[in-house]
Amino acid sequence: MANRQRIITDNKTLQSQYDSLASGDIIMGGVRLKPFEEHILLDLVERGVRMIPSAQAQLASRSKVFQTRLFVSWMIPHTRVVYDLHDIVDAISVYARAGVSQVVSKHDHRNAGRGVHLWASIEDIYTQASFGVMPFPFVVQPFVPNCLDIRVVILDDYLEAYKRENPYNFRKNLHSGGKSSACELAPEQKDLCRQVMERGRFPYAHIDILVTGAGTSYLGEINLRGGIRGAGIKGPEYREKIAAIHEKYLKSISE
Numbered sequence: 001m002a003n004r005q006r007i008i009t010d011n012k013t014l015q016s017q018y019d020s021l022a023s024g025d026i027i028m029g030g031v032r033l034k035p036f037e038e039h040i041l042l043d044l045v046e047r048g049v050r051m052i053p054s055a056q057a058q059l060a061s062r063s064k065v066f067q068t069r070l071f072v073s074w075m076i077p078h079t080r081v082v083y084d085l086h087d088i089v090d091a092i093s094v095y096a097r098a099g100v101s102q103v104v105s106k107h108d109h110r111n112a113g114r115g116v117h118l119w120a121s122i123e124d125i126y127t128q129a130s131f132g133v134m135p136f137p138f139v140v141q142p143f144v145p146n147c148l149d150i151r152v153v154i155l156d157d158y159l160e161a162y163k164r165e166n167p168y169n170f171r172k173n174l175h176s177g178g179k180s181s182a183c184e185l186a187p188e189q190k191d192l193c194r195q196v197m198e199r200g201r202f203p204y205a206h207i208d209i210l211v212t213g214a215g216t217s218y219l220g221e222i223n224l225r226g227g228i229r230g231a232g233i234k235g236p237e238y239r240e241k242i243a244a245i246h247e248k249y250l251k252s253i254s255e
Helices: 011-020 039-046 055-062 064-074 085-098 122-130 187-200 235-254
Strands: 026-028 050-052 080-082 103-107 116-119 138-142 148-155 158-165 179-183 204-211 217-223
Touching: 026 235, 039 050, 039 055, 050 235, 055 064, 055 187, 055 217, 064 080, 064 138, 064 187, 064 217, 080 085, 085 122, 085 138, 103 122, 116 122, 148 187, 148 235, 158 187, 187 204, 187 217, 204 235
Parallel strands: 026 050
Antiparallel strands: 080 138, 103 116, 103 138, 148 158, 148 204, 158 179, 204 217
16 A cells, blocks of 8 residues: 555544545545535545445435436336426426326435325426425336335345335335335346446445336335345344455455
8 A cells, every 4th residue: 555545434534634635545434424515525536535335326325316317227117307397397298108197206315215205197296396395306207006125235245135015105115114024036136236236336235126016127226225124134244244345345446
């Protein structure tokens, strides 16, 4: 390692040395950011500071809008980012031609199902947005009923998957009352996970897969971290695996 290289492992040190960080320095672990501070990641990348996990993965974990821009090819067809009223007007025409009625919207920076809403039609979203009720930007996609929801936890060579089911709420996550049970992934579902992780430069991930009644799998969401209440892996082992991955990546970029 070069003499001047610094390895930052905590947010307090990052804040105190932020202005002096330069090419060759490494930040290991997620950068703690307040809402709308994401520009800090761009500044660090432009200065040549390396991050573990990558800045792209960290930003995608924070923003459903950015996730959609990165991974739309793996998502439910006609999933779209809405930045303004013009985008909703465009979506109205697209959804009408595709025969889409019910739609789901996702707020950009909310997790655990708190920012997910079901609408009778895209016209309802347009009405709410026109009156300033819907904060831009957000994600909208067709509602697919009776989907199977699978949470996948991938930590390097460790992989486990479990179904999340809730007959009383279309939000399947466990925070909304869902129940979990272990399941096996099909080869194409494993491929989907790996492709998405590679595209987003995720060293590890929590991935939600939606499986339609016809058996087609789509990406729901991806995050660096997530709840493990329904998983077989427990907290201490989980944290050990995350730390080992960080060390592995640190070694690979420091040699």
